[in-house]
Every structure is written in structure tokens, then in C-alpha cells.
Amino acid sequence: MHPIVESLRDTLIVSCQAYPGEPMRHPETMAQIAASVQRGGASAVRAQGLEDIRAVKDAVTIPVIGIWKDGTEGVFITPTLNHCLAVIDAGADILALDGTLRPRPDGRTLAETITAVRERFDGPIMADCDSLDAALAAADLGIDIIGTTLAGYTPARPKTSGPDLELLAELADRLPDTAALIAEGRVHTPSHAASCRDTGAHAVVVGTAITHPATITGWFREALTES
Numbered sequence: 001m002h003p004i005v006e007s008l009r010d011t012l013i014v015s016c017q018a019y020p021g022e023p024m025r026h027p028e029t030m031a032q033i034a035a036s037v038q039r040g041g042a043s044a045v046r047a048q049g050l051e052d053i054r055a056v057k058d059a060v061t062i063p064v065i066g067i068w069k070d071g072t073e074g075v076f077i078t079p080t081l082n083h084c085l086a087v088i089d090a091g092a093d094i095l096a097l098d099g100t101l102r103p104r105p106d107g108r109t110l111a112e113t114i115t116a117v118r119e120r121f122d123g124p125i126m127a128d129c130d131s132l133d134a135a136l137a138a139a140d141l142g143i144d145i146i147g148t149t150l151a152g153y154t155p156a157r158p159k160t161s162g163p164d165l166e167l168l169a170e171l172a173d174r175l176p177d178t179a180a181l182i183a184e185g186r187v188h189t190p191s192h193a194a195s196c197r198d199t200g201a202h203a204v205v206v207g208t209a210i211t212h213p214a215t216i217t218g219w220f221r222e223a224l225t226e227s
């Protein structure tokens with residue numbers, strides 16, 4: 001296992017992202033949030049977009065998982081080889097990309113993409129998966145980290161209200177030792193995070209519940225308006 005991946009064992013990773021048009025969508029803001037979550041004990045941060053990756057890298061000493069989201073339909077998380085290479089050039093310590101079985105916009109398979117990435121980058125790669133089949137295929141390619149990031153966001157799995165613990169349990173059982181299993185997606189409470197760990201996750205990524213105040217505010221507002 002790559003030493004960076006080993007360092008993430010039993011830890012909390014925090015995703016620091018703001019979405020297009022949102023008030024916090026600014027690299028300096030994301031860098032400040034990243035520095036704050038490092039203070040809180042995050043073992044790594046996940047950052048989106050080349051400017052954010054650069055700014056976050058300057059603001060923290062923990063590893064940065066870099067992604068570049070492009071579009072909203074189909075494959076949009078670091079969707080092509082060019083996106084991967086740009087994320088690496090921006091300084092990401094870990095490259096994350098779509099790890100589903102769907103066709104990719106540049107026509108390359110995931111296998112071709114990984115082969116080309118490996119010519120330039122020997123750091124860990126994380127596949128954002130949506131299903132058992134996608135995860136096993138990604139692990140077969142030697143991808144270092146399998147994330148449940150896209151479970152519930154494609155037709156492959158229903159969208160659970162919290163983390164997809166059923167998928168996580170299957171993956172904990174079936175993935176080879178070469179691939180670290182990371183729980184990501186709808187981990188909304190400390191108890192969800194502990195359940196992911198107990199189900200066999202190597203590490204847990206929390207985004208919205210720590211770094212997205214508009215959504216968190218909505219959760220509290222709704223609780224107060226429920227009859």
C-alpha cells in the first residue's frame with residue numbers, strides 16, 4: 001500500500017467544495033476551510049478544480065485529493081485523461097477520478113486512462129465508484145483507493161439517506177488487499193462515520209456535513225419547521 005494511503009487508515013478526510021454560483025465558490029475560501037479542517041484533525045482534504053487544488057495545497061500540510069468536475073451529466077468527476085493530467089500538474093497528492101463503468105467523454109476506457117496517467121504520476125489514484133462491479137473492475141486495474149462516492153448518483157444503486165453501508169459491506173468483503181476502501185457520500189453524522197469505519201472502511205470522507213453551510217442550515221431549518 002502506498003505510504004500516503006496507509007497514513008489515512010482509520011481517519012477522517014474532509015471534502016472542501018462549493019458549487020457553481022455559490023457564495024463560497026472561491027479558492028481562498030476553500031483554502032481557509034481546508035486549513036480549518038486540518039486544525040480539526042482531518043487527515044487529508046478533497047478539493048475540486050485546479051485553482052482550488054493549488055490554493056488548498058498552499059494552505060495545508062496534509063495530502064490533497066484532487067478532482068476536476070466538468071459538467072453535471074454522465075461522467076463528470078475528472079472525466080478525461082486531460083483532466084487527470086491537469087489535476088496532477090496542479091499539485092494533487094492523490095488523483096481522484098470517475099471509476100464507474102460508463103463511457104468516458106474522451107472515448108478512453110478507465111484502463112487506458114490509468115495506463116497513461118501512470119506514465120506521469122506515481123502517487124495514489126482513487127476511483128469514485130457507484131457499484132460493486134465498477135469497484136472490482138477498478139481494483140483489478142491496480143487502482144489504490146476505491147471510493148463509494150458515486151453510489152446513489154447513477155442508476156446502479158438506490159440513493160440511501162445516509163452512506164450506502166450495504167455496498168460498503170460488500171466491498172469490504174470482496175475487494176483485494178491492494179485496494180483501500182474509502183466511504184464517501186452522505187456521511188452526515190459522526191455516527192454514520194463510525195458505522196462506515198465499523199463496516200470496514202479504511203477511511204471516511206465527509207463533505208457537506210462539515211463544509212457546506214447552506215445545506216447544514218437547511219437541515220436545522222427543516223427540523224424547526226416540522227410540525
Ligand SMILES: CC(=O)N[C@H](C=O)[C@@H](O)[C@H](O)[C@H](O)COP(=O)(O)O
Pocket residue numbers: 015017067077149150153184185186187205206207208209
Ligand atoms: C456525487 C458527487 O458529485 N460527489 C462529489 C464528489 O466529489 C461531492 O459533491 C460530494 O460533496 C462529496 O463526494 C462528499 O460527499 P458528501 O457531501 O455527501 O459528504
